Amino acid sequence: MSQKYLQGGSKINANRGPKGSWTPPETMLDLKQHLEAILASSWRCLGAILGLQIVKKSFKNAVKSRLNFCIDFENENGIPEHAYKFKKELSCADGIIISFAEHNGAYTAAFKNIFDWISRVEKEVWYNKPLFLIATSDGSRGAITVLKMAHQRISKGGQIDIPIFSLPDFTKNFDPKLGITNLDLKDEFNSCIKLFEKNI
Numbered sequence: 001m002s003q004k005y006l007q008g009g010s011k012i013n014a015n016r017g018p019k020g021s022w023t024p025p026e027t028m029l030d031l032k033q034h035l036e037a038i039l040a041s042s043w044r045c046l047g048a049i050l051g052l053q054i055v056k057k058s059f060k061n062a063v064k065s066r067l068n069f070c071i072d073f074e075n076e077n078g079i080p081e082h083a084y085k086f087k088k089e090l091s092c093a094d095g096i097i098i099s100f101a102e103h104n105g106a107y108t109a110a111f112k113n114i115f116d117w118i119s120r121v122e123k124e125v126w127y128n129k130p131l132f133l134i135a136t137s138d139g140s141r142g143a144i145t146v147l148k149m150a151h152q153r154i155s156k157g158g159q160i161d162i163p164i165f166s167l168p169d170f171t172k173n174f175d176p177k178l179g180i181t182n183l184d185l186k187d188e189f190n191s192c193i194k195l196f197e198k199n200i
Helices: 026-044 058-064 071-077 081-092 109-121 144-152 183-199
Strands: 047-051 095-102 131-136 163-166
Touching: 081 109, 095 144, 131 144, 131 183, 144 163, 163 183
Parallel strands: 095 131, 131 163
Antiparallel strands: 047 095
16 A cells, blocks of 8 residues: 655755655655654754645644634634644544654644644544654754653553654764664664554
8 A cells, every 4th residue: 555644844855856845755665764854854843743644734834824822712713724624634644753853842832832723623633543753853862851741642541552763963873875873773763663564
């Protein structure tokens, strides 16, 4: 079965074709290379959300809507349309990959805002879909604080074991051509991919 990907976030340049167009991997065989490309850029950006089916710019549109979560706004105007659209795309995905950037040890404001809005659409935010949570930074902790925070929150009440992967010391442990160069981290990364594929 051919599986395609949703990309969301900001300043993600990996796998882009002419004029910034997105060229998604065609099969699960490309998953490892695709994830390494996301790691290569996510430490500089807002973070990314990916789903194993094609989705057009729903995450980006939700970010651009600039409607910060506010209960007063919801009471007066309801939930923004972009939140419903993005939630629908999540429901159609075979699996979801989230790459987290860490701002002061926590989620970016953009991710937290979207998370808040889609949680208002219905109680089951991620539809119990298979998830894979990843993060990286140029520091020795590899954004592990936000990764653990996200895993604790997202896995609550879930029925599927969610793999998580942190890549510390990005500049030292990642090569644009070779991918992850630290052998222990590469083995850990591959094990996480296998679990994610198994869950799907």
